[in-house]
Amino acid sequence: MKKKLLFVINTMGRAGAETALIELLKKLDALKAYELSLYAIIPCGELFTRVPENVRIINKGVNNGSLNSFRGRITIAREILFSFFYRLTGLKAIGYMIKNIREQKASGRKLQYDKLLWRLLADGRPVSEEEYDLAVAYIEGAAVYYLADKVNAKHKAAFIHIDYQKAGYTPLMDKDCYSGMDNIFVVSKEVGEKFCCVYPQYREKVRLFRNLLDQQNIREKAVDGTGFTDGFPGIRFVTVGRLHYQKGYDIAIEVLAKLREEGHNVRWYIIGEGAERRNLEMLTKKYGVEEYFILMGAKDNPYPYINQADIYVHATRFEGKSIAIEEAQILGKTIVASDCTGNREQIESGYDGILVELSVEKLVYELKRILKEPELQKEYAKHVLEKQLDYPEDLEFMLAIMNEEKRR
The missing domain is CATH 3.40.50.2000 (Glycogen Phosphorylase B;)
Incomplete structure (x- = not known):
């Protein structure tokens, strides 16, 4: 039987993480050994058109236009409204919003309301009914929040693509979503160090996974x-x-x-x-x-x-x-x-x-x-032109997680 893999992403807009995810899905699809699924928190973005044919898109309907287009903005607004009213998620999130806004102001950081909406979008989703052998949040924010709380999987992993400190994420904002991850993949060593400055307790889970490129x-x-x-x-x-x-x-x-x-x-x-x-x-x-x-x-x-x-x-x-x-x-x-x-x-x-x-x-x-x-x-x-840009061992390690007897 093929093992079931789920990848969760915030959107499928034309950006770096989404581009890297497409290449990863292509690599896995070529192996013919996995049942691949994709779920986007906001089902919008041009890169839906590049998803390999054998990858099942879980979203019932997707908009493969730009997030910046009129239709894209409508899709974003619709998803926010759905999440707000889903089982009163919006009302339950008010305390969370206030606490994080206060923390941002106290730290002197620029207010980032979009970061706070990721929690609303993740919480305002039904629990996934399927079980996966490996589920991966391929980006920070809503994808990892949803994976932590709403996905049933034998093993879980998350990707970090940014300088976590400068991007404005905090433990209060994340609500300890990384505690249940088997591994936390970082795209560069320095990204890993920046993440560990915020979460030193998860240093042993951090593993390098460099971008895949064709x-x-x-x-x-x-x-x-x-x-x-x-x-x-x-x-x-x-x-x-x-x-x-x-x-x-x-x-x-x-x-x-x-x-x-x-x-x-x-x-x-x-x-x-x-x-x-x-x-x-x-x-x-x-x-x-x-x-x-x-x-x-x-x-x-x-x-x-x-x-x-x-x-x-x-x-x-x-x-x-x-x-x-x-x-x-x-x-x-x-x-x-x-x-x-x-x-x-x-x-x-x-x-x-x-x-x-x-x-x-x-x-x-x-x-x-x-x-x-x-x-x-x-x-x-x-x-x-002399630089090494291929690291097949990174993918091998990620797939090997499924061979572990239990999640750490």
Whole structure:
């Protein structure tokens, strides 16, 4: 009999964790040894169209459009309302909300109401009637809350893709959802350390599981399609990532303005969509770079654009482990990235790329320096192709959990 595996995710929008999950499902599907199921807390997102045919989607109906579209926002609102009224979940959650808002204010952190809604969304779901051999929460927040409380499985595991401290999660918010996990998989060593700063009691459960990528497919797609058609004769920077404060685009706009003021003929292309679009459009007008800081929206195939870029830039405030950086490495690009969690494990600064402090002054300095040294760009691009990006032992360990006699 095939063993039953369930993966739980918050949404299926076009983002790093969701992309990595698709590759994991493809790997497992190819083994022909498992009965695979997928459940999304909010059944919306473009990546539903990429789920392997043999994976059963438990949600009764899914919206495979963008989360940022009108239909996407309606889907999100519908799911929140359903959860609020399901067995009075919303009323029961009021005390939880108040306590966490107070904790956020006391800590001086930015209020993150979306994080609090993850608990409401998870609690406002019926208990799963099936039993699984292994159930995996592939992202933080609602997915792991739902897995902990609503899923019946012989073994459970959770994934951490972010700097847990900077992302704003707390034990009060989580309500000890990790206690019942056999293993907690982290996408980088530093992500594991950051998680253990919040949960030192679970250090023995933490295990490295690096992103899965189809390198051949990425290389093939990079030459499939036209890519840029604007005829721009200057230097092209490319960044891939949703339009979110975390990604540091506000800083990037100011950096671009300074580079152009100093005579550098540069355009910066952003591939991704998100709630910050309007704010970023206003900033480009403020700095006079609306013709040079190009918000391209999401792309089904971003690889021709990455491939045709002169420099791939990833200047984010924090990360877990960037799939976009790994994709740029597969394509042999010169990479400039911020010196933060996740990025530090992906780039050896001065050998296969540049890590730089996330400030306007430092980014301008390093980008100017590499623009003036084309031979250095070639050297970084050569070294980046030497990087190891496949780790089959990570998947083997995860599957071996099911062979344990009982959950730890």
